Every structure is written in structure tokens, then in C-alpha cells.
Amino acid sequence: MLSAILTVLLQATAGAAIGQVGAALGAALAAIGAGMGIGKIGAAAMEAIARQPEASGDIRSNLIVSAALIEGVAFFAVIVCALVLFV
Amino acid sequence: MLKTAKVFLIILALSIVNFVPLGAQHANEHISEEQETHTEESFNAGKFVIDHVSDAYDWHIASFGDKHISIPLPIILYSKNPDLHNGKGFHVFMSSKFHHGHSDYKGFRISHSEEFEGKIVELDAQGSEIGKPIDISITKTVAGIFASVVILFWIFLTVARNAKNNKGKAPSGLQNLFEPIIIFIRDEIAKEAIGEKEHERFMPFLLSLFFFILVNNFMGLIPIPPFGANVTGNIAVTMVLALFTFGVTTISGNKHYWKEIYNPDVPWWLKFPIPLMPIVELSGVITKPFVLMVRLYANMLAGHMIVTVFVSLIFIFTSLMGTAAGFGISPVSVAFSVFILLLDVLVSFIQAYVFTLLSALYFGMATSEHH
Numbered sequence: 001m002l003s004a005i006l007t008v009l010l011q012a013t014a015g016a017a018i019g020q021v022g023a024a025l026g027a028a029l030a031a032i033g034a035g036m037g038i039g040k041i042g043a044a045a046m047e048a049i050a051r052q053p054e055a056s057g058d059i060r061s062n063l064i065v066s067a068a069l070i071e072g073v074a075f076f077a078v079i080v081c082a083l084v085l086f087v
Numbered sequence: 088m089l090k091t092a093k094v095f096l097i098i099l100a101l102s103i104v105n106f107v108p109l110g111a112q113h114a115n116e117h118i119s120e121e122q123e124t125h126t127e128e129s130f131n132a133g134k135f136v137i138d139h140v141s142d143a144y145d146w147h148i149a150s151f152g153d154k155h156i157s158i159p160l161p162i163i164l165y166s167k168n169p170d171l172h173n174g175k176g177f178h179v180f181m182s183s184k185f186h187h188g189h190s191d192y193k194g195f196r197i198s199h200s201e202e203f204e205g206k207i208v209e210l211d212a213q214g215s216e217i218g219k220p221i222d223i224s225i226t227k228t229v230a231g232i233f234a235s236v237v238i239l240f241w242i243f244l245t246v247a248r249n250a251k252n253n254k255g256k257a258p259s260g261l262q263n264l265f266e267p268i269i270i271f272i273r274d275e276i277a278k279e280a281i282g283e284k285e286h287e288r289f290m291p292f293l294l295s296l297f298f299f300i301l302v303n304n305f306m307g308l309i310p311i312p313p314f315g316a317n318v319t320g321n322i323a324v325t326m327v328l329a330l331f332t333f334g335v336t337t338i339s340g341n342k343h344y345w346k347e348i349y350n351p352d353v354p355w356w357l358k359f360p361i362p363l364m365p366i367v368e369l370s371g372v373i374t375k376p377f378v379l380m381v382r383l384y385a386n387m388l389a390g391h392m393i394v395t396v397f398v399s400l401i402f403i404f405t406s407l408m409g410t411a412a413g414f415g416i417s418p419v420s421v422a423f424s425v426f427i428l429l430l431d432v433l434v435s436f437i438q439a440y441v442f443t444l445l446s447a448l449y450f451g452m453a454t455s456e457h458h
Contacts (some may be wrong), residue, residue, distance in 0.1 A: 015088060064441070065439055068441040071382070072382035072385075074382060075386065076378065076381055079381055086137075
């Protein structure tokens with residue numbers, strides 16, 4: 001009974017673009033993760049600049065470096081998803 | 088009040104009327120699909136975008152229906168079966184001989200098969216594809232690198248000459264523009280990350296890296312040849328840059344650096360019998376340049392793809408709803424493209440800065456003393 005259900009399920013999904021759905025979902029989740037991470041960094045940087053405006057140059061450089069590192073990881077996930085879609 | 092209502096109704100009626108041809112169009116499309124071969128293909132957005140951001144054997148400028156305007160580039164091949172080509176191993180010819188992928192030349196062809204799509208393949212005596220020769224052609228990306236190298240040499244030889252002539256005086260001319268940037272890289276990136284003592288021997292590499300990435304990023308944004316080649320959005324180029332960083336880090340690693348990798352200051356059970364920490368550290372050594380490569384590649388490729396997608400919106404709307412819709416969407420499309428291009432200028436700066444900063448940090452870690 002269970003194997004019959006599984007066979008039917010397999011035949012239904014064979015050729016279905018379930019891999020493409022997975023890739024698109026993965027890219028979307030990576031975008032959400034990057035957005036949340038960089039948002040937190042930005043919030044902390046704003047607060048730090050508000051507390052000590054003289055240090056804003058230092059804080060700005062650190063903000064940009066951290067944002068670029070987080071974005072790098074997100075782009076990693078996007079590239080993997082793109083490879084799934086197009087290769 | 089009545090006047091605005093009438094105007095609104097007219098506009099509403101006109102937009103509804105535009106949808107009527109759609110139904111007729113769909114019916115016509117199914118009938119004439121078999122007859123359409125080369126002309127009047129519907130616009131394939133995915134292929135358009137990928138073609139515009141990928142490497143190519145000639146520098147394509149514009150197409151008018153069937154006519155293509157492009158700059159041919161040299162193709163340099165080394166065949167592993169010289170007996171198929173009258174005993175000649177090396178082949179050099181211009182890419183115009185391929186006529187944009189429609190004809191063969193001297194036993195070579197740009198393949199359209201699944202396996203070798205877009206690449207040059209060798210043909211045997213019967214005309215079937217056997218494999219790829221060793222391909223060291225000057226493709227669009229390579230030509231773009233040559234163009235950027237010419238610009239870099241011109242800029243920096245001028246700056247150096249100005250600096251020599253201005254010894255003891257205030258900077259002037261092109262030197263005035265580049266000296267603050269060079270000082271920024273020396274003080275904020277190299278001295279901060281590597282330290283006062285060791286930073287000077289890494290400065291040439293860091294400066295070359297920063298300006299190479301910056302100039303190539305900018306050149307990718309200008310669509311006019313010789314500028315519009317997507318150099319840094321090509322994973323081979325960024326892989327080589329990351330390999331350079333990896334090579335310099337490995338060569339200049341001192342004893343303390345290798346000790347931290349193979350014998351870090353952790354509890355003994357993480358190192359013996361299964362060397363867990365050394366495995367983690369070694370994977371870190373490989374991962375850090377790899378992430379450098381992917382970060383620059385993905386940032387630049389994404390920027391170029393987004394601009395191309397916004398421009399191709401015009402063609403998608405035209406093929407779906409007629410020329411009027413295409414004209415209507417053009418201002419929106421161009422405005423978005425300009426916005427994304429400006430964002431890309433900022434991203435170019437940031438990516439060049441981050442690549443250089445992280446390379447400097449790795450050099451600093453490689454040459455740091457025990458504290």
C-alpha cells in the first residue's frame with residue numbers, strides 16, 4: 001500500500017520542476033538571511049555613531065567590511081541555487 | 088469633474104482595447120509556430136541576458152534582425168590531432184570566419200550541441216564533433232583585460248612621472264587624484280592589517296589588486312567598446328586573483344602561521360588521534376580565497392545581470408503586448424537601469440576595497456609574530 005503510494009508519487013514528480021522550486025526557495029531564504037544580518041549590523045552602527053559621532057569614520061569602515069562579508073556568504077548560496085537552475 | 092471622468096474612461100477603453108489583439112496573437116502563434124524558423128523568433132529573455140554577461144569569441148555591438156555588427160577577435164587554437172588539419176598544430180584566425188556560429192572553418196566549428204554549447208570543437212573527416220582543441224583565443228574578456236591594462240599603465244606611468252617631477256612640491260595633475268587613494272590603501276588597509284614593519288613589501292601587490300579590480304569593475308559598466316566587457320564577472324578572472332592572494336599568503340607565511348594551522352593552542356584531544364583542529368584550519372586556508380573569488384564574481388555578475396534584465400523588459404513587453412507597451416515601459420526601464428548602474432558604481436568601489444582589505448588581513452595573519 002505504502003509502496004504503491006510512493007510509486008505514484010514518484011511518477012507524478014518525475015519531470016516536475018521540484019528541483020527548480022527548491023533552488024528558488026533557497027535563493028529567497030539566502031536573501032532573507034542576508035537582509036536580517038546586514039540590518040542588525042546597520043542598526044548597531046547607527047547606534048554607535050549616535051553615541052560617539054567622532055568615531056563615525058571608523059564605524060563606517062567596519063560597517064562596510066562586515067556587510068560585504070555577510071553579503072559574500074549570501075552570494076555563495078545564490079550561486080549554488082543558480083547552478084542548480086542552469087546546470 | 089465630468090471632463091476628468093471622460094478622460095479616465097477614454098484611457099481605460101484604450102488600455103482594454105490593447106488586450107484584444109493578444110487573443111488573436113495567441114491563436115496565430117500556434118498556427119505559424121512550425122513555419123517560423125530564423126526570422127521573427129519570439130524574444131528569449133534568459134538567452135539574451137546570459138549572452139550579454141558571458142564571454143564570447145567576438146565583440147558583439149548591435150544586431151538589426153539578421154545583420155550583426157561585431158568586432159572579430161583572434162582565435163588561437165592548438166589541435167591535439169594535427170593529422171586532421173594537414174599536419175598543422177597551431178591555428179590562428181579571426182572569429183569572423185565562423186560567421187557567428189553558422190559555418191565551419193578548417194575543421195573547427197562553434198558547437199551547438201548539448202555537451203559543448205558555445206565552445207569551439209574539432210571535426211573529424213566525416214564532420215562529427217570529436218572534442219575540444221586547446222583554446223587560448225583572445226576572447227571578449229581577454230580583450231577587455233588588455234584594454235584595462237593599457238588604461239592602468241597609462242594612468243600610473245603618468246602619476247609616477249608627475250611624482251618624480253614634483254619632488255618636494257605639492258602634487259599636481261593626475262597625481263593629485265591618485266595620491267590620496269594610494270595613501271589610503273597604505274595607511275588604512277596595509278598598515279592597519281599587516282603592521283608598520285612588514286607592510287611595504289606587500290604594497291605593490293595590494294595596489295595592483297585594488298586598481299585592477301576597480302578599473303575593470305568600472306569598465307564593465309560602460310556599454311561602449313572597448314569598455315563593456317564583463318571582466319570581473321567572470322569566475323576565471325576572479326579565481327586567478329584569489330589564487331594570487333592564496334599564493335602570496337602561503338609563500339610569505341612564517342613559522343608562527345603554520346604552527347597556528349597544524350598545532351594550534353587547543354586541548355590535546357582536538358589534535359590527536361584525529362587532527363580535528365588542523366583539518367578545520369586547513370579547510371579555512373582553502374575557503375578564504377574561495378570566498379574572495381565568489382564574492383567579487385557574484386557581486387559583479389549580479390549587477391550586470393540586473394541591468395540587462397531591466398533593459399530586456401522593454402523587449403519582453405513588446406513581444407507580449409505590442410510596440411506601444413514597449414514604448415510605454417521604456418522610461419521606467421531606463422530609469423531603473425540608471426539607478427542600478429549607479430548602485431553598481433558604489434558596489435565596484437566596495438568590492439575592490441573589500442578584496443584588498445581581506446587580502447591584506449590574510450597577509451597580516453601570515454606574517455604576524457607571536458603576541
